[in-house]
Every structure is written in structure tokens, then in C-alpha cells.
Amino acid sequence: MALGALLLAAAGCDAPPQGAGAGGPAPGPEVLEAWETVYSVLQHPRCANCHPRDRRPTQGDDRVPHAQFVEGGASGRGVPGLACAGCHRDSNLGPAPLAPGAPGWRMPSERLGLVFQGRSSGELCRQLRDPRRNGGRTPEALLEHGATDGFVLWGWDPGDGRTPVPVPHDEFLRALGTWIEGGCGCP
Numbered sequence: 001m002a003l004g005a006l007l008l009a010a011a012g013c014d015a016p017p018q019g020a021g022a023g024g025p026a027p028g029p030e031v032l033e034a035w036e037t038v039y040s041v042l043q044h045p046r047c048a049n050c051h052p053r054d055r056r057p058t059q060g061d062d063r064v065p066h067a068q069f070v071e072g073g074a075s076g077r078g079v080p081g082l083a084c085a086g087c088h089r090d091s092n093l094g095p096a097p098l099a100p101g102a103p104g105w106r107m108p109s110e111r112l113g114l115v116f117q118g119r120s121s122g123e124l125c126r127q128l129r130d131p132r133r134n135g136g137r138t139p140e141a142l143l144e145h146g147a148t149d150g151f152v153l154w155g156w157d158p159g160d161g162r163t164p165v166p167v168p169h170d171e172f173l174r175a176l177g178t179w180i181e182g183g184c185g186c187p
């Protein structure tokens with residue numbers, strides 16, 4: 001589906017919060033199913049490794065601590081002497097275990113947080129629909145991020161020796177659009 005059509009579909013996240021504990025009407029099954037697809041992508045190691053539970057990225061399909069206990073620091077770009085850019089470049093250096101790459105390689109800043117690892121489906125759903133906890137994004141901006149962001153796209157092109165995200169990218173976008181259109185309902 002074209003990004004434009006998805007953006008048009010994305011007006012609905014302003015609906016009152018739905019789902020467990022929110023007091024609104026229960027979200028429909030197709031909205032919850034779409035969310036579970038989105039959730040499975042967010043929890044995939046290609047995404048979750050850069051969205052760890054603390055300030056240290058993880059690596060590999062097992063999401064083990066990054067070699068040398070690399071830290072994101074406040075900016076997410078690393079700490080003095082061990083900046084992400086010291087090893088990660090604009091593109092993959094080669095097959096694993098060579099460093100993967102995309103322009104501006106970093107993890108989210110400390111201020112943004114954006115922790116995915118360790119979040120249950122309901123927790124991550126409510127986090128992502130909350131502009132105070134999703135990097136200040138409108139639903140439209142979330143969709144655009146999913147469609148065009150270099151780190152997101154890398155998840156489908158991580159280089160030899162790394163498992164790409166198994167859900168096709170356009171299916172991920174469709175699911176994100178369905179979830180938003182359905183009012184961002186959460187389990």
C-alpha cells in the first residue's frame with residue numbers, strides 16, 4: 001500500500017484509549033490482531049536489540065549483551081572512546097560478525113527511552129500510543145517512521161548472517177495502519 005493511503009487511514013488514534021484498564025470500548029479482533037503483528041516486529045531481535053531494557057544494546061538473535069558492554073550514554077550515540085560510529089558505518093560492513101550499519105547508527109537517547117525489550121504486548125501498545133512515551137509522535141509520524149526510517153528498513157536488510165524480520169515490510173505497515181485506524185486499541 002502507498003504511504004499516502006496509509007497516512008489517510010491513520011486519523012484514528014485520537015479516539016479515547018481503548019482496552020484493558022482504559023475504560024473505553026473494547027477494541028475489535030482485527031485491531032488486536034493487527035497490533036499483535038506490530039508487536040511481533042517490535043520484539044524481533046533486529047528491532048529489539050537497539051531498543052533494550054537498559055542503556056546497553058544487545059546483539060544477535062539471542063539478544064545477548066553487546067560485546068565490550070557498549071553503552072548508549074545520554075545521547076544514544078555511545079560514550080567517549082566507544083562511540084557507535086567508531087565501528088558502525090552507513091551500511092553493513094559485511095556479513096555477521098562484521099558490524100551492521102545504517103546512517104547515524106545509534107540507540108534511542110536516554111530522554112526518549114523507547115524501551116521495547118521486556119514490555120508485554122499491552123504495555124508496549126500503551127507506550128506506543130502515548131506521545132509522551134513514543135518520542136512525541138503523532139500516529140501519522142509513527143507510520144512514516146515505520147515506512148521510511150533507515151533503522152527500521154535495515155531490519156529487513158540486515159546483511160548475510162543475520163535473520164531479517166520475517167513479517168514482510170508492507171504487511172507490517174498495513175498492520176500498523178489497521179491498528180491506528182482502529183483507534184490504537186490495546187490488549
Ligand code: HEC
Nearest residue numbers: 042046047050105106107108134135137142145151152155
Ligand atoms: C540502530 C538502532 C535501531 C534499530 C536497529 C531500530 N531502531 Fe527504532 N529507533 C532507534 C532510535 C535511535 C530511535 C529514536 C528516534 C530518533 O532518534 O530519530 C528509534 C525510534 C523508534 C520508534 C519510535 C517512533 C519514532 O518515530 O521515533 C519506533 C516505533 C521504532 N524505532 C521501531 C523500530 C522497528 C520496528 C525496528 C526494526 C524493524 C527498529 N526500530 C530498529 C534506533 C533503532
Ligand code: HEC
Nearest residue numbers: 049057059060071072078082083084087096097099106107
Ligand atoms: C567496538 C566496536 C563497536 C562499537 C563501539 C559499537 N558496536 Fe554495535 N556491533 C559491533 C559489531 C562488530 C557488531 C556485530 C556483532 C556480531 O554480529 O557478532 C555489532 C552489533 C550491534 C547490534 C546488533 C545487531 C543485531 O541485530 O544483531 C546492535 C543493536 C548494535 N551493535 C548497536 C550499537 C550501538 C547502539 C552502539 C553505540 C551505543 C554500538 N553498537 C557500538 C561493533 C561495535
